[in-house]
Amino acid sequence: MSTTATNVVTVTFDGRDVQVPAGTPLVVAAAQVGVEIPVFCYEPRLGPPIGACRMCLVEVELGGRPMPKLQAACTMTAADGMVVKSAATSEQAKEGQDAVLEFLLLNHPLDCPVCDKGGECPLQDLTFRYGPATSRMTLAKRTYEKPLPISPSIVLDRERCILCYRCTRFSSDVAEDGELIARERGAQSVIATFEERPYVGAFSGNVTELCPVGALLPTPYRFKARPWEIVNVPTVCQGCPTGCNTWATVREGRAERILSRLNPAVDEGWLCDRGRFARHEPLADRLTRPLLRGADGLQEISFAAAARTIAQRLRHVDSLHGAGSVAIVTGGSLTNEEASAWGRIAADVHARTASGPVAAAGAWERLDPFAARIDDLDRADVVVVVGDADVTDRAGVLDLRIRAARRRGAHLMIVSSGGTLLERDCDTFRPVAAGTAAASLQALVADPGPLVGATHPVLIVTDPIDLGHVAAAAHALGLQERGGVLPLPTGPNERGARQAGLAGGGDEVLAAIESGAVRALVLLGVDPTADWPEADRWQAALAQTEHVVTLSPFVNTSVSWSHVVLPQAVDLEREGTTTNLEGRRQRLRAAVKPPSGVADLAVATAIATHLGIEIARTAPQESEPPPRAKPGRATKAPAIRAANVTAGRFALVAPRGLFTGPAVERTAALAHQRAPWVMLNHGDAAALGLSEHDRVTVRHGGGEHTGPLRTSRRLLEGTVRINWAGSPVAGEAEVVRA
């Protein structure tokens, strides 16, 4: 496009002129000159306005002629010379507004004193400001059975519902799960779930925030607090590396609820159910004091003693056994400030380091010339998702942004072994054998399909593969000049830990321990026996290591093998910054105190001080993603090992899902999200005499997994897909009827 600046028009609202681009909805333009036009159904994040509630009726004059009827200011768009009168200046508009409010309140129950929404309810606010003082309705109100749980985490109250269709639009047009629907018609219309099944979508909780009344409420927050008793603390979700911005609702020192805090560049105001519902349960089994292993096992000691002991032992091992005899390992649950303190410690004791499960040392930096930002998806003309894992497994809310890109017209290409969530509406599906994401990238370079001629392609790789492959493919596809790559780290702040000097792969550290080179191991908020592959080898490795130091919020397997244990804070207890998958540093705020009463950074600083390192106190700084690095030379992709599957057995796909991990396991409201399932190609299922919902057992290297069968037409034959919540497994598996 050439010089066509957006066509700017002038509209007058209640006598005030405003200049806006033609096509701006009147409600938006009015707000710019401080004219309030109340709305209920208008919510631009749900797609085009639908004009259903009629709350926004205004009087409009165009070309000097009044339009014959009141117009909905959400669907009517700005045109030059329009004169708009809101209820503040127009009798007619006032009548329209009164009419709609009266209609909405007609059947609305007088529940406000016992409704959780009371005090933060748009219907209550608008009624208070503009509504009638009494009701002229002398007839019986419409009643329904209530409350109805539509899932273990959400309750529906149909009497309170004003049928704005925000929730159903979210379900059909944003999450695209189609699970929440409207049923019946006219005054009998009700919100319901598809075939009365529970709403189990990964993003279901968003409807509780979209609902402008108390009709959809989060079950865990029911009757927990009133708005005047709470403080909302702005922080960032640490459920995955997306880093969605949140408000933590705190009452009497406890975090009772998580709400989204709109950041258009990151989350567009959405949260996944993990981020929303996990971890504000009472955490009964938390570690609160440092522990030291003595003759009688683990005994409580003071923080000061623990810091001194750890420093002495690390120094001792390093000086006795030399560089590489200490290993400091994390999984992405540290703040940048903590990671940086530990990075300094690691350098001082010449430690090996790891910030994730897979050896990718150096390769992350190789992606920097192709770095994309999350909002690059908004401009993408092609989105390629490569890998067996779902995007939601790695970066929850990113899934919604990819769907939005596709709805906007971007070509969505999926390269995987099938059975993933995004492939239903994709434009191109390329089936590849399980576990061959790396090889399929090379195939993509050989046959780029829709990438040919794409101006802004975005490549997303969901499997934790050697990033050398990704960098080589990105280079070959020319992504340094167009579009880019969105890398998906495995832990929320893995990227920050890597940049703070803790880079490296857990598999390398494991090999070093097994070779006897490592004498002291520090595990910072990661339990490799649960979170990483090769759980058995890790257990053996822990057993053979002389000094194991663990930082953990809970007792876990690693803790039981440790010599010194430090209690760790969880997300809402941490202060500092975190770096999301695109390199954006965002501010974490401690909404509640850690049960130990001591900040993790203080402990790390104390250890550093004992080692003679001075950690300066600096104020946490937020920052945008860094600019793209200069393109380098072509890199060579590492060699690929092909996996063979024994005849009669199945290739196993078991990505570690969104709803796994200690926080999720400790959240009752998410129990249903973790219900195990098994997925097979429908042909394989038929050959085994199995049909949908049959209970099936999958035996694999990590144990057994039993659940109802889901069949898929896209999942490759000879492949079994499970939502395994244990430590990551791969390879092959046996499938039998349970």
Add this chain to the structure above:
Amino acid sequence: MQGPTYAAPRPDAILLDFEGERQDIAVYETAGGYAMARSQAGRPFEEIVQELKDSGLRGRGGAGFPTGLKVSFIGKGSRYLVVNADESEPGTFKDRELMLRNPHALVEGCVILCNAIGAGAAYIYIRGEYATEALVLDAAVAQARQRGYVGATLPGAPGAVEVYVHRGAGAYICGEETALLSSLNGERGQPTAKPPFPAVSGAWASPTLLNNVETVATVPFILAMGCKTYSELRTEQTTGTRLMSLSGNVARPGNYELPVTATFGDLIDGCGGGVPAGRSLKCFIPGGSSAPILMPDQLDVQIAVETCAAAGTMAGSGAVIVIDDRTCMVQLALRVADFYRHESCGKCTPCREGTRWMVELLKKVESGQAQRAEIDLLLELCDRMEGKCLCPLGDACAMPVRSYLQHFRAEFDAHVEQGGCPGGAASPFGALYPELKRSLPLVPA
């Protein structure tokens, strides 16, 4: 009141006045059918548009929108024709007879319009209850396919035309064009905000021409006789003939095709033989149940679009319902309002809540439990619904009720004063539909 007497108008019928079984394509062809489909297949879009504009044809679905103008609006891209055969406005049954007796006129109209706009397919969205009509149309399409009008490219045509008969599931609102298109597209049958208009985004989100059955079926005849001849039969702003569905308290109900110059008196008295012997005309509904009523002294109003508008009502779907002196207007209001309450799609607030409230209030009035103030409330309710809804269904409930109150306020008041219906059991409405009263349980006072 003794008014003028009316004679049946001269027959200018083109759609229904014929001998023989025109469901048979051979019969239809012998009568000149499909000649236009063949001869006009290669005619440029602009010429057909001009022809339709010059003919003065106005849509027969309800709004009376000039058809030529509508065709000219259609957007670029792959286009579709959608025929509105949902015919659900109470009192309307003209499309039904047209489809039963003259289905090929509709199919030919589809072929002509599709070729004119370059559409590859026409969808006839027919109301679910019209099962026989759907079968007749299916058979007609199959015959047209055998003869090469459907599914093949006619000489000079831009391409082959497919005609699909799509059955609705029984919702009045799916006659509203955007709701019809949502339903056709596989979504919940609810209206959507305009813009985008169907001409830009309709079937499969593509530019779509949407017209009523009668409108489409008239097109071949207009082209055959020429727009000039067709438009000679005219009032100031309406041309040609119209199918009128006559029902209610009338001696000879049925469909009559009349020139738009005819008056309601011509239809009711001349064609229909007036109200039954011994009764007198109380009022009549001129254009479907949503139209405000006209009074006996308005029998000489012409049935054209603008003449109805000047009389404060609308020509609508051409359904005339005759009401004689026995009818209780409160019961009529209740029956009409309850239809719209039942058919409200529930998308927008004023219609969803207003229709329900209106019915509840009318039930109270009818049973003699209301207070006088509640009759004023009824009028206010009409104000609060009219012009505030997303689609015209809400208006369609408020407008007739308002007109009953305007003309027969005393009857409503009498219900309050006498604690029930003054006509009592004598009211034919109650007698005709005793189940109505049973089906609407009264709210306890």
